[in-house]
Amino acid sequence: MPIPETILAASGPRRSRLSHALTQNIGLALVVALLVACIILYCGLYIATQHRLPGGYELTSTLNNTMPLAFAALAQTLVVLTRGIDLSVGGVIDLTNAVAALTLMGGPVSTTIWTIAILGIGALCGLLNGVLVAVGRLQPILVTLSTLSIFQGIAIKILPQPGGAMPPGFTGVLANPNVPLSLIYIPLIGILWAIFRRTRLGVSVFAIGNDAMAASSHGISVKRTTILAYMLGGVASACAGLFLAANATAGDATTGDTYTLTSIVAAVLGGVSLFGGRGSGLGALFGAFVTVMVVNILFFAHIDPLYQTFYEGLFLLAAVIAANVIGQIVRRRR
Amino acid sequence: MTIHATRRHLLQTAGLGLAAVPLMVARPSFAQSSGKTYKIALSNSYIGNKWRLEMENVFKAALAMDPFKTEVVGSIYNSGNDVSKQSQQMSNMIAERVDAIVIDAASPTALNGIIHQATSRGILVVSFDSGVTAPSAIKVNISQYDLGKGWAEWIVKQINGQGNVIMVTGVAGTEVDLDRNKGADSVWAQHPGIKVVNRFTGMWDSSTAERNTAAVLPSLPKIDAIWCQGGTDGVLKAFISANRPLPPTAGEAENGFRKMMLGIGGHTVTGYSAGSPPYLSLMALELARRILNGTYPKKNIDVPNVFLSNADLKLGVNVFADQPDSFFDDFTAGGPTSPVDICAQAAIDGSACTDQKLIINLPAA
């Protein structure tokens, strides 16, 4: 081994591993703190008004109601990390939800096959977005705004009247009203995210979000990575559509619309930077839970109905400001 | 003038409201309501228009009036047309162990899961206005088909089955729009003398209806009657601007339309006014109470349509000179024998009536 002539010696002790981990995952740490705060506040209000502790039903229904948004936020995160944005999330949810309503009615075998096919539809939607953005070199916001309308249009065409009835087994697995099965899905998403982050694709997604030019000069294919990110996002959106159908027990080609905006809110609350390259799917997942906890808190606070949205906005604004301030303080103190 | 006054008034109430509402309102919660019998919650998908506002206002007012004042603890939640939020709010209602949930749904099917959870826990679910398909929910609604049909039949009578008619339709793709049009078409089919010379959307919105009418009017022959789903006052304003005579008009229950039926503002129209009444929320509330106390069977009800002709209108009762044109006058059906009788103040700001009793007549069981 060659001996270097000059050594650039360390000037002081290195910062601890924990200190690095905290500052580099500050977004995630903050959303976890926010979620804990929300849960405490919710429990406090619940006990004050109901004189008992929230139990299994509250847990199950909150989880089941959040899973579609959690997947939508995950979908949004995958795309936002590449410095893009996916406004078609709601459209993919509409479309997959509609297809689910039309096809999921048979036995377990046909249901499984169709479920996989629906995930494939999500991937195809993502492929379309990804190709238009990466190969067509079009602005993601314009591409996905257009495909949002296209997917919505197809959804309403194939399912003009809300309807369908999910097989009980399907609902029982994805959105069981009696057992908090989602407690399994959340760690599962966490594990999948950790795996994704440790694949070359995962690193590439972050890298092109950091600086596409620099990433490509180190051999990362920006086109391929972008397309795959949109495709994975499409699959996550399709998951959202399936969980939504399971929870509703039926399909409606328009109920996905609101997820476009709420998925962005959840991702940003979860510490995902809209400028790309920073954030985590886990954070977005927790961000989704925060937005639902806010609904719960406002419910048990018995706010005048006319001002519920006002306080919801206020609450989210306060959360974002608080997170920002704490983040700045932590970064300054380095 | 009136519009300005009202807007200022609204702003004032909003301002006062914001100042007065602390984050946590110390309202009597259900758990402490030992004296009252039933807990009933209203889950409304959104509060983005005047109709929904009046619907919620009369509901709020009714809760402060007998019999609900003594028997029911009520609460109201809006979900910004977000299905998952409405579903989450309903699961919170279930957690609160309410006795009944009254819903104006954001989706006909997407709430079926949560509705099923509620009913399987013994909670009564009554849907109204934007209905749901869940079989376990009780439905309260008017027949939109009959409404469209009723308007058309009146027109046939007015013009003796002969003449040119325009149809101003609603928001395409909605069930309500479809049913109303079907009702009208069933009548036209029996009267070949009626010619529908144009059919265009008014989006249930006065200004849209006015704009679209103004756009097609120059190309149209003499119009003998107007069939209008909504934005009726806008359609008539377009006729006035084009210096066309106002033909007999069947339309919604907008205050602007009814004012013209009374000749307020210088133009008089022969009209026939009816609509989806905001008091559907009261019918649903009353039905829930009656089912809960066992005085009414657990079944769907069809609320009868109330059509008003020029002679039926009375200023201050079912037309209001000091309310904006967009105000829906059918928050009350008027009179103690009608389906619902409630004061105007209740619809305007949700306060309880001081000088009259609340009357809700469910159809005979």
Next chain:
Amino acid sequence: MTIAAVEAVDIGKAYGGVAALTKASFTAQAGEVHALVGENGAGKSTLIKIMGGRVRPDSGEIRIGGQAVSLNGPQAAHHLGAWTVFQELTLLPWMTVAENLLLQQEPRSSLGLISRQATLRDADALLARYGVMHIDPRALVEDISLAERQTVEIVRAVSHAPKILFLDEPTSSLVEREVEWLFGQIRRLREQGCSIVFTSHRWAEIRSIADRITIFRGGADVGTFTDIDEDEAVRLMTGRRVEALYPPLTPRPAAAPVMLEARSLSGPNLRQVSFALHQGEVLGVGGLAGHGHRELFRTVFGDAHASGGTLTVQGKEKKFRSPRAAIASGIALVPEDRKTEGLLLRMSVRDNASLAILKRLTRFGILKPQEERRAAQHVVDSLRVRTAGIGLAVGALSGGNQQKVLLGRWLETECQILLLYDVTRGVDVATKHEIYELVASLARSGHAILFYSSDAEELAHLCHRVLVMREGVVAAELHAPGITAEDIVSAAVRDHRAA
């Protein structure tokens, strides 16, 4: 006859009609350190970009190991053993040093997934192998200094055991010790038979390391030399003699009023700093990097907050909460890293020039285009900015010309106090000369100038007084005439406790 390791033959390249290279050639042998020198705008950076595969040439040929090659991307160059450290660094800011060092060659765990532990371990080993102990592989690139980023970028390139290594201005953000380290690495690579091609503006460095020098002027090579003195080189580059580089120092008027006074200014990395800056004076600030200069400038400009002490501007005590407030008091800052701190590269010369005086150029918030054009043209003319037009994006200009636009922007504000922070870093001789002239004439016309430079020679020639900073305190104050670069360096490195 040996086959050259790398050759550029008559390379030509034009951007938007402006020729950056006309007929540029050089040849570097294996085991040779080859310097490319020339004014900014001579085309060196463009040539390196072409050699590195980032930019396609319009004409000419690249030969590696005697074979003509077509480089359709940096990857293609890498496959041929050619690695490049570009002037615009290619590190990913929100990823760790370790992730950057091992990008696309991350160690895998048994499951086939990237192992973070192993990545950190390998990165640590890599840094240690090249004697870089002061950079924490866990740190985000965003959080380390420019010099450290440059070091990481160099380590990354060197770690691939390149056959050919291109370095574009590798020393521009490095201090002495880091330059020493870099030269150690270069010598080692040379011994291993690697061919190293680099660009620099620092003549002393070129002399100490380069085996041969190719001089460029106006987009073409002028000649390749093994032994050439500075005078001759500068003459070839610019046609000007080196003594004429620095303008004569005009003594400042004896009774000039104090424009800016700091008393016991303290803050992070800043302890009890006091000084008075007079009208017409160039007050130099020198010392080793990281000893508080940056913090001093940021504090005076309102970009950092002092924890103690006072700042007086023209007799009035001020507490700036933002750069906006400092600008309002007639203070302007020209920062070091013009890419990220000063200029909006994608916007035009006109937009950049008028940014600081938008208020003056607008009426009721609406820009007056003819005035804006006039102001921008004034900047371009008075500073001799070489640009095809004021509508051109600043990013398309050479480094020295970018710096001139940045300087000119503040001159338009008619501010009285100028804070110049290492403004000649990475700037060629001719532009340096123009900047020196400008600084001197600004002082003569009554501006007060606080001037930090990492180049001690520059401070010695240009300043009336020089404050040498060490560990956040003013360690020495030197007075002209008679300041030498040696005085400044020795004051900077002397242990004050021993003195």
